Amino acid sequence: MNLRTLNARHIWLISLHWSRHAVRSGAGLVYLLIALVFGLSVAHMVIMPVEQLMTVQERQTGKRDLEAVKSTIINVGRPVTRFVLGLKSMEDLARESAVEERAGPANAPTADPAGNGGRLDPWTSFLLEDRPALLSIIFLVLVFGMPFAISFLAFNQVTGDIQSHGLRYLLLRTERGNIYFGRFLGTAAFSTAVMAVIVATITLYLGLRVRMYPAAALAVWATHGFLALALLMLPYIAVCSMVSASVDSPFLSLVVAKLIIGGVLLFAIMGGLKWEAAKLVKYALPWGWQNHLLHPDPSHWLAAGLACLLYTAVFLMLGYTRFETRDL
Amino acid sequence: MNEGKRPGGLTALAIINFILAGLSSLSLFGMVALFGLIDTMPTEKMDEAQRAQMEAVQNMGMPTLVLIVVLTLLSGVLLLLSGIGYLKQKKVLGRLVGNIYALSAIVGSLVSGLLFKPELGGGFHFGTIIGLIYPILTLALINTTFKDDLTN
Numbered sequence A: 001m002n003l004r005t006l007n008a009r010h011i012w013l014i015s016l017h018w019s020r021h022a023v024r025s026g027a028g029l030v031y032l033l034i035a036l037v038f039g040l041s042v043a044h045m046v047i048m049p050v051e052q053l054m055t056v057q058e059r060q061t062g063k064r065d066l067e068a069v070k071s072t073i074i075n076v077g078r079p080v081t082r083f084v085l086g087l088k089s090m091e092d093l094a095r096e097s098a099v100e101e102r103a104g105p106a107n108a109p110t111a112d113p114a115g116n117g118g119r120l121d122p123w124t125s126f127l128l129e130d131r132p133a134l135l136s137i138i139f140l141v142l143v144f145g146m147p148f149a150i151s152f153l154a155f156n157q158v159t160g161d162i163q164s165h166g167l168r169y170l171l172l173r174t175e176r177g178n179i180y181f182g183r184f185l186g187t188a189a190f191s192t193a194v195m196a197v198i199v200a201t202i203t204l205y206l207g208l209r210v211r212m213y214p215a216a217a218l219a220v221w222a223t224h225g226f227l228a229l230a231l232l233m234l235p236y237i238a239v240c241s242m243v244s245a246s247v248d249s250p251f252l253s254l255v256v257a258k259l260i261i262g263g264v265l266l267f268a269i270m271g272g273l274k275w276e277a278a279k280l281v282k283y284a285l286p287w288g289w290q291n292h293l294l295h296p297d298p299s300h301w302l303a304a305g306l307a308c309l310l311y312t313a314v315f316l317m318l319g320y321t322r323f324e325t326r327d328l
Numbered sequence B: 001m002n003e004g005k006r007p008g009g010l011t012a013l014a015i016i017n018f019i020l021a022g023l024s025s026l027s028l029f030g031m032v033a034l035f036g037l038i039d040t041m042p043t044e045k046m047d048e049a050q051r052a053q054m055e056a057v058q059n060m061g062m063p064t065l066v067l068i069v070v071l072t073l074l075s076g077v078l079l080l081l082s083g084i085g086y087l088k089q090k091k092v093l094g095r096l097v098g099n100i101y102a103l104s105a106i107v108g109s110l111v112s113g114l115l116f117k118p119e120l121g122g123g124f125h126f127g128t129i130i131g132l133i134y135p136i137l138t139l140a141l142i143n144t145t146f147k148d149d150l151t152n
Helices: A008-020 A026-061 A066-085 A090-103 A122-130 A133-154 A159-163 A176-210 A215-246 A250-274 A276-284 A290-294 A298-325 B008-040 B048-058 B062-088 B091-115 B126-145
Strands: none
Touching: A008 A176, A026 A066, A026 A133, A026 A176, A026 B008, A026 B126, A066 A122, A066 A133, A122 A133, A133 A176, A133 A215, A133 A250, A133 A290, A159 A250, A176 A215, A176 A298, A176 B126, A215 A250, A215 A290, A215 A298, A250 A276, A290 A298, B008 B062, B008 B126, B062 B091, B091 B126
C-alpha cells in the first residue's frame, strides 16, 4: 500500500466524472428514483394526516388552531419517537398505553407545548417541541431507511470494471488509489446532492404550504438534518467501496453489501432477544448511535459525526488495502 | 455523438417505462370497474372521509371519467412507445415521444389538481410532487444525460 501514489488532482477529476455520470449507469438512476420516492413518500405519509386534520378544523371552526395541531402531533409522535430512539421498549409503551386507557382520556398525560407541566424526556422534547416535530419525525425515518437504499448507488464503484478487465486501461493513466478514492468521493457527492434535493423539497413544502413553523426554525433544522444524513451515508458508502473492491461480480457486490448493512442490524435485534451481548453487534456499523446525529446535546452529535468519519476511514482503508494488492 | 453501446441508465429508464405502462393499464381497468360498481357498494361501515370519497366518485360525471381514462391511456401508450424508443436509441420514438410523455404527464397532473375535488386526489399536495418525479426526471435525462444516445 503506497499512499504516495495518491494525486489530489487525479482524485478530483475522477470523482467529478463519476458523480456527473452516475445517472448514466442503471444503478445511479435506480438509486435516484428509490431515494426520491422513499424520501418524499415518507414525508407524504407524515404530513398528509396533519393536512387532513387542519382541513377538518377549518371546516368545523372556520380557522386553523396550530397549537392544537402541534399538541396532537406531540401526543401521537411521543411513543413512536421514544421507541425509535431506544428510550422505551415495546413492552414499556404497551404498558403505558394500557395505563392511559384505564385512567381514561380526562386523566391521560398530555404534552404541554408551552413546556411547563408535562415536559417529555429531553431528547423527545427537543425533537417534538423545540424543533419542527414533523421534520424531526421525517428525519428519524430517513436516518433509519436511507442506509438500506445507498447500496443501490455504491455497490458498483469498481466491481464492473474489474469484471470487464477495463480497469487496466485506466491504470495506464493513473494509480489504483486515485481510482478508488476518486470514485468513493464521486459517489458521496452524488448521494449528498440527492439528499439535498429531498430535504429541500420537504422543507419548502412545510414552509410554503403547511405553514406551521417559522421559516428560520425550519431552515436551521433542515440544514442540521441534511448534514446528518449526508454524513451518515459516508460509512455505508465506504462499506460498499470495500465490498466492491473485494469481489468480481457487481451482482455479488450488491448482495454482499445488502447482507452486511441489513444483516448487522437484523442480527443485533434477533440475537439480542436471546443473548444480551449480541446487541453490541450493531456497533460494527453506525446503527448503534446514528440517531445521536439528531441529539440536543452538541457533544453527542459532534461525537456521532466524528464516529461517522472514523468508520468511513476504517472501511475505506480496508478496501484500499485489498484493491491495491489484488489481481485486476 | 454516441452511437455505440446503450448506457445502463437508458435501459433502466426503458424498463421503468414498461413497468409504469403496465401499472397504468391495470389502473385503467380498476377505474372502469370501480365506476361500474360504485352504486352497489355499501357505505354504512365507512367513516366520514371514505363516504365523502365515495360521493365524490358517484358525482364525478361521465366527462370527468372520460378525461381520466383518456389521460391514463395516453400516458400508458406514450410510456410504452418511448420505452421502445429508448431501447432502440431512436431520436423520434425515444426522445420526441419521451418529451411528449413527460410534458403531457406534467400538464395532466396540474390539470387534474385544478379540476378534481380533494376527495378524488385533486388540489396540490405532497402526492402531486411524488407524481411529478418521474416525468421531470425523464424530461431532464433525455434532454441532457442521454441526449447524445438517442440519435438513430
